Amino acid sequence: MSPAFTPLTSAAAETHGFLSPTGVEIAFLLVGLVTFGAALVTVTTKQLVHAALWLVVALGGLAVEYLLLTAEFIAWVQVLIYVGSVVVLLLFGLMLTRAPIGRSPDADSGNRWAALTVAVAAAAALVWVVVDAFRATWIDLDGAAAGSTEATGASLFQNWVLPFEALSVLLLAALVGAIVLSRKAKAESSSPPVNSRATTQSSPPVTESSLSVLGARENPADQEGAR
Amino acid sequence: MHLAYPAVLSALLFCTGLYGVLARRNAILVLMSVELMLNAVNLNLVAFDVWLSRAAQETLHSGQALTLFTIAIAAAEIGIGLAIVLAVHRNRGTADIDRLRDTAEGHESDPADGSDSDAPTTGTAGEKAEATA
Numbered sequence: 001m002s003p004a005f006t007p008l009t010s011a012a013a014e015t016h017g018f019l020s021p022t023g024v025e026i027a028f029l030l031v032g033l034v035t036f037g038a039a040l041v042t043v044t045t046k047q048l049v050h051a052a053l054w055l056v057v058a059l060g061g062l063a064v065e066y067l068l069l070t071a072e073f074i075a076w077v078q079v080l081i082y083v084g085s086v087v088v089l090l091l092f093g094l095m096l097t098r099a100p101i102g103r104s105p106d107a108d109s110g111n112r113w114a115a116l117t118v119a120v121a122a123a124a125a126l127v128w129v130v131v132d133a134f135r136a137t138w139i140d141l142d143g144a145a146a147g148s149t150e151a152t153g154a155s156l157f158q159n160w161v162l163p164f165e166a167l168s169v170l171l172l173a174a175l176v177g178a179i180v181l182s183r184k185a186k187a188e189s190s191s192p193p194v195n196s197r198a199t200t201q202s203s204p205p206v207t208e209s210s211l212s213v214l215g216a217r218e219n220p221a222d223q224e225g226a227r
Numbered sequence: 228m229h230l231a232y233p234a235v236l237s238a239l240l241f242c243t244g245l246y247g248v249l250a251r252r253n254a255i256l257v258l259m260s261v262e263l264m265l266n267a268v269n270l271n272l273v274a275f276d277v278w279l280s281r282a283a284q285e286t287l288h289s290g291q292a293l294t295l296f297t298i299a300i301a302a303a304e305i306g307i308g309l310a311i312v313l314a315v316h317r318n319r320g321t322a323d324i325d326r327l328r329d330t331a332e333g334h335e336s337d338p339a340d341g342s343d344s345d346a347p348t349t350g351t352a353g354e355k356a357e358a359t360a
Binding site: 021022024025028029032035036039040042043048051052055058059062065066068069070071073074077078081082085086089090092093094096097098099106107108109110111112114115116118119120122123126127130131134135137138139140141143146147151152155156159160163164167170171174175177178181182 | 228229230231232233234235236238239240241242243244245246247249250251252253254255256258259260262263266269270273274276277278280281282286287288291292294295296298299300301302303304305306307309310311312313314316322323325
């Protein structure tokens with residue numbers, strides 16, 4: 001990062017043109033088209049599991065874009081966390097909420113046209129502003145990679161140590177929160193049948209809440225049986 | 228590389244996620260759209276970090292550090308969000324966010340959902356179970 005980069009950047013920028021894209025730009029454009037198409041299919045398909053699988057394509061395409069931008073570490077973190085764990089979590093969520101296999105006609109709500117209007121208007125405004133603002137700006141991708149593991153690790157553990165540690169606390173809180181949210185329901189689902197059976201046989205204090213919780217337990221099973 | 232390529236792709240991905248958040252009914256599909264929006268922001272952060280680390284000698288690598296933080300926070304968010312969606316599905320029997328109208332004001336939905344907006348969640352679920360049983 002010496003001052004010699006500045007004239008080099010401007011000299012490189014002068015050789016660029018709008019109508020002569022480089023190889024990296026063409027590759028970025030093609031992968032970007034695939035990513036954008038996969039994202040569009042993700043938000044418009046009526047098959048819920050296919051939406052999660054197209055999301056894999058979109059996130060993997062974004063990882064390739066990070067590689068083209070020489071951010072290697074971010075790219076592999078993207079592959080590991082998003083493609084590896086977030087999509088698997090989403091698929092687990094789809095299965096646990098008993099998402100129907102096949103086409104579900106009510107995947108989109110009634111305000112689809114309002115949503116489409118808002119999204120198209122936002123896209124037009126954002127693209128116009130961004131293209132107008134960065135018309136004459138080029139990224140210099142030559143030289144050492146800007147996002148290699150060494151550079152990222154050095155900056156992360158020299159300048160960003162405190163947010164990094166705070167983030168570990170946040171991850172711990174999220175872990176505890178997820179366990180609490182799912183354990184409470186599990187305790188309710190396992191204990192009330194035993195308690196209610198015992199209370200209906202012998203002991204007088206039959207509370208209203210335990211019965212209602214018992215009824216709530218049976219409700220999804222009834223729906224599943226009806227389905 | 229022209230900076231407009233990643234910036235335009237990021238804007239388009241963000242608006243795709245915006246459409247998904249507004250138009251989808253299943254809560255898990257809404258979470259997927261939120262992930263798309265977060266990824267668009269990540270792409271912007273990385274592109275501007277690569278640009279600024281050369282053009283302005285910005286040596287903190289703020290964009291990439293913030294991208295890592297965003298990815299970690301998104302992972303935490305998806306875990307908590309899925310736990311909430313599963314708890315709602317367990318209590319109400321649906322993950323359809325258009326039917327969770329208990330706190331809607333002045334809106335007449337189906338009577339099993341809209342009649343008892345003041346009752347706690349377990350009471351509502353119990354009444355629904357009695358109605359279906």
